[in-house]
Amino acid sequence: MAVVGPLRALAQAQGQALLNQLRREAGGVGVAGAVVVAVLVPLALAAPTAGSYVAGVRLGGLVAHPESRERALLTLSGLLLLIPMGLGFLAGVLGGEAANGLSMRGYPISRRTRLVAQLLSSSLELLPMLALTSLAGLGTGLSVARPSFAPIALLLCAQAAVWTLIVQYVARGLREAGQTRPVFALSALTGLGLLILSKQSRPLLFAGGRMLREGLSYSPTMFGAQGLIDMASSDVAAALLRQLVPLAVTALAIEITARHAARHEESGAGRRPHSAAPERLWTFATPSRGIARLFVCAVLHSRQGLTLFFMPPFLASMLVAVSSVIAEDLRGAPPPPFLANRLPESLGAASLFGILPFLLLHMNSELWLNQWGWDGRAVRTLFVAPIAMRDLLLGKLMGLGTIVAAQYLMTAPLLSLLRRPRAAELLWGLGAGAFALLVMAGLGHVLSAGLSRPVNQRGRAGEGFAAMIAALLVLAATLAPVIFTYAISRVRGEWGVALGLWALAATGLAGYWRALPFLGDRVRDMRKQFLQAA
Amino acid sequence: MALAEGLSGPQFLRFVGRLHGLDDRSIDRRREELFELLDLRPAQGGLILDYSYGMKKKLALCAALLHAPRVLFLDEPFEGIDPVTSRTIKDLLGGLRRRGVTLLLTSHVLEIVEHLCPRIAIIDKGRLLGDGSLDDLRRRHGHEGSLETLFVDLMGGARSGELSWL
Numbered sequence: 001m002a003v004v005g006p007l008r009a010l011a012q013a014q015g016q017a018l019l020n021q022l023r024r025e026a027g028g029v030g031v032a033g034a035v036v037v038a039v040l041v042p043l044a045l046a047a048p049t050a051g052s053y054v055a056g057v058r059l060g061g062l063v064a065h066p067e068s069r070e071r072a073l074l075t076l077s078g079l080l081l082l083i084p085m086g087l088g089f090l091a092g093v094l095g096g097e098a099a100n101g102l103s104m105r106g107y108p109i110s111r112r113t114r115l116v117a118q119l120l121s122s123s124l125e126l127l128p129m130l131a132l133t134s135l136a137g138l139g140t141g142l143s144v145a146r147p148s149f150a151p152i153a154l155l156l157c158a159q160a161a162v163w164t165l166i167v168q169y170v171a172r173g174l175r176e177a178g179q180t181r182p183v184f185a186l187s188a189l190t191g192l193g194l195l196i197l198s199k200q201s202r203p204l205l206f207a208g209g210r211m212l213r214e215g216l217s218y219s220p221t222m223f224g225a226q227g228l229i230d231m232a233s234s235d236v237a238a239a240l241l242r243q244l245v246p247l248a249v250t251a252l253a254i255e256i257t258a259r260h261a262a263r264h265e266e267s268g269a270g271r272r273p274h275s276a277a278p279e280r281l282w283t284f285a286t287p288s289r290g291i292a293r294l295f296v297c298a299v300l301h302s303r304q305g306l307t308l309f310f311m312p313p314f315l316a317s318m319l320v321a322v323s324s325v326i327a328e329d330l331r332g333a334p335p336p337p338f339l340a341n342r343l344p345e346s347l348g349a350a351s352l353f354g355i356l357p358f359l360l361l362h363m364n365s366e367l368w369l370n371q372w373g374w375d376g377r378a379v380r381t382l383f384v385a386p387i388a389m390r391d392l393l394l395g396k397l398m399g400l401g402t403i404v405a406a407q408y409l410m411t412a413p414l415l416s417l418l419r420r421p422r423a424a425e426l427l428w429g430l431g432a433g434a435f436a437l438l439v440m441a442g443l444g445h446v447l448s449a450g451l452s453r454p455v456n457q458r459g460r461a462g463e464g465f466a467a468m469i470a471a472l473l474v475l476a477a478t479l480a481p482v483i484f485t486y487a488i489s490r491v492r493g494e495w496g497v498a499l500g501l502w503a504l505a506a507t508g509l510a511g512y513w514r515a516l517p518f519l520g521d522r523v524r525d526m527r528k529q530f531l532q533a534a
Numbered sequence: 535m536a537l538a539e540g541l542s543g544p545q546f547l548r549f550v551g552r553l554h555g556l557d558d559r560s561i562d563r564r565r566e567e568l569f570e571l572l573d574l575r576p577a578q579g580g581l582i583l584d585y586s587y588g589m590k591k592k593l594a595l596c597a598a599l600l601h602a603p604r605v606l607f608l609d610e611p612f613e614g615i616d617p618v619t620s621r622t623i624k625d626l627l628g629g630l631r632r633r634g635v636t637l638l639l640t641s642h643v644l645e646i647v648e649h650l651c652p653r654i655a656i657i658d659k660g661r662l663l664g665d666g667s668l669d670d671l672r673r674r675h676g677h678e679g680s681l682e683t684l685f686v687d688l689m690g691g692a693r694s695g696e697l698s699w700l
Contacts, residue, residue: 002557009552017540020581107553 006109010117018124047315048130049137051322055079056141060153063228064146073228077221079138079321080156083131084163090314091127091164092171094306115261119165122172126307131164134318142228152227152239159250160221166253173260220246287387291395294382296402298374299367305374308367312360312407316414323418353412353421357433358482360407361440365471367403368444371396383527389520397441397512404437424494431501432486436478438508442515443474446522539583543569543576543593547600554601561600568596571626573619587614595623606630608639612646624650648681656688663688 004012062072107114122128139157143150216222224246230239284290299305367374375382382392412421447470481504489500538546544565551561569575572592576585582593591614598606611627612620627650631637641647647654648668656664656671664671668681677684686692 003555004552004558006553009549013538013541013545013549016545017538020540020542020545107550108555109553 006107006113007117011120014121014124045130045133048318049133051318052079052134052137053141053144055322056138056143056153057145058141059138060142060145060149060228063142063149063225064232069229073222073225074216076138076142076228077216077219077225080135080160080221080225081216081219083134083138084160084167087127087131087134087314088164088167089171090310091122091125091131091168092173093175094127094310111262112258115169115258119162119169122168123161123165128164128168130314132161135160135164146228146232148231148234149228152224152231152243155243156221156224156227156246159224159246162250163253166257169257170260220249287391288395288398291382291387291392292398292402295371295374295396295399299399299403302374304366308364309403309407310410312363313410313414316411320414320417351425351429352415352418354425354429354432356412356415357404357408357429358436358478360404360411361433361436361478362475364400364404364407365474368400368440369447369471369474371400371441371444371448373448389524390516393441393445393516393519393523396445397438400441400444401437404433408433422494424498427498428486428494428501431498431505432482434505435482435501435508438505438512439478440474442512442519443477445519446526447474537582537590537594537597540581542579542581543574543585543589543596546582546593547596550597551600556601564600565596568599571622572596573622588616588619591615592619603635605636606638608637610641611639612641612643620646644680644682644685654681656685658689 059072059076062068063076065072109117123132135157139154142153142157223242227239227242230236230242282290282293284293300309361368412426415421482501485500485504486497489496492499538549541549544562547565547568548558548561551564552558556564572595574589574592574596576589582590585593591611595608595611598608608627611623615623624646627637627639631650631652637651639647639651653667654665654671655662664675664684666674671681671684672678675684675688677687
């Protein structure tokens with residue numbers, strides 16, 4: 001029997017692990033469940049991919065026009081740089097240990113093979129996958145806008161994909177060396193750059209936008225992107241010559257990374273240094289505040305939790321960037337494809353800030369539906385500790401509220417770049433969100449006890465579908481009263497809606513308070529069940 | 535050895551075997567032998583992340599032995615292992631040693647170290663306190679007792695006392 005090469009073995013093992021995870025996520029219901037999850041995962045990637053595709057088609061059209069050419073090239077060049085930088089850094093900081101070089105050192109494979117395998121395997125994680133699918137969408141969009149752009153556009157996007165993987169590898173190395181803060185700062189700066197690029201006409205961001213434009217004019221991506229103009233005038237040779245600059249940068253980046261990886265392995269460096277500072281113990285005024293802090297820490301100290309936490313601001317940034325590219329109104333340029341030309345207008349008209357808290361809560365359904373799971377082993381300690389069940393439940397509610405509030409504070413300012421929010425809209429959104437939080441946390445306590453599973457996704461048969469049905473039921477239980485209240489109070493205008501929804505939130509709080517003893521009893525009854533699952 | 539927890543035990547061993555240049559048939563044959571010997575019976579399709587600590591230890595040992603190494607580094611190989619399998623592993627390692635395989639193992643189970651290792655090094659916080667055969671160590675430190683008593687003496691003795699609130 002033939003011997004399988006190391007790269008193929010690594011690729012097959014990665015594929016197998018992914019399939020195992022899909023089966024696990026489907027609740028162990030076999031191939032059918034895995035197929036359902038396999039469809040759901042790409043759906044999660046669909047929005048940024050579609051957005052990038054639309055942006056690609058739009059930019060392709062603008063590049064073909066002399067009037068809009070320069071700005072379009074700058075934007076394209078910026079996207080090709082900032083997507084890899086932003087998502088690559090975040091992936092490196094938040095990513096798992098799958099591509100950790102030290103963990104694969106024991107195997108008899110060459111360093112280069114190991115590096116390639118690590119880069120490829122990291123592409124299966126969510127954030128690099130988001131970057132890769134976004135770049136694929138961008139490249140496809142450019143190619144569709146003008147088929148002659150295809151070779152250059154796809155080459156540029158493929159290189160940006162390689163940069164994403166390299167950046168995440170470097171950022172992971174920095175994280176292992178305990179340098180998390182600089183990496184976060186760089187990510188934040190990159191995100192800011194993306195926003196400046198997308199809103200370069202705003203006076204507040206003008207200075208930053210000018211600096212960024214100056215920098216981008218000399219970037220390797222700009223050299224490569226200018227090849228699109230050559231392709232538009234059928235000068236293929238010039239277009240290909242221009243690609244030498246970004247290709248050289250890619251080759252250099254790969255070489256430097258490979259050399260660094262070799263040095264890193266030889267020295268065994270990169271392990272986080274142990275802090276000599278004494279441990280600072282937590283203090284909190286009430287048991288429920290302590291539980292809230294425990295819950296928040298459990299979520300933010302896990303890879304899935306962090307990804308979930310940063311997903312709303314990331315999606316908001318994408319929305320702002322794509323909407324901005326579409327909104328570029330230049331005479332003679334072709335309109336954006338499909339319904340995308342109506343996106344900026346639709347976003348302006350939609351009650352974005354009203355529905356935001358509600359959306360955030362539902363994007364966190366894994367948190368409220370799996371509240372006990374996020375504490376993992378701490379659940380055992382909590383249930384044998386002398387803590388009243390009421391405090392435990394209140395603590396969970398406060399923890400969820402803290403996480404959603406932090407997400408809101410990150411996401412709302414980004415969305416305000418699309419349009420200025422109205423005060424009444426902000427108010428009614430927060431009222432609806434407060435009501436939804438109470439219902440979700442209340443029902444979530446009970447559902448989470450019944451569907452409890454640790455964060456590492458140990459599950460029981462059928463759990464995936466049961467969780468999905470539970471999520472739909474809770475969605476109905478939160479959505480119906482909110483829509484009803486919205487409908488009846490709408491006749492009194494937006495301030496009337498705000499008043500109505502805050503009244504609903506107050507009713508929800510009173511109901512939650514009254515239901516707390518019952519919820520506590522119910523969770524206590526199910527304690528044995530979820531202790532076993534934990 | 536870092537285990538790929540998203541794989542099942544057999545899948546992981548196939549992955550490790552392939553990286554060592556073994557063909558799939560040899561890997562499967564060796565895996566069956568190893569599982570039988572170490573009494574490792576994972577559930578069909580169960581992933582490594584579901585394995586108990588002892589099962590993970592056994593699987594890591596399987597992965598280390600799969601390619602017939604000439605040098606073997608083992609970190610606490612008996613930790614979390616049941617007494618019967620512990621004896622099996624001890625016999626297996628003894629057999630490997632007799633066949634010329636170099637073993638370097640770290641352990642806090644000093645009774646096993648005493649019986650298995652011809653050469654012992656005692657390290658405390660990165661400092662080498664003693665090195666040699668058990669007889670050498672006894673002679674050098676003027677000690678007649680077991681490795682455990684020698685070890686405790688070299689560490690400065692065990693602490694004793696009472697807790698103020700009990």
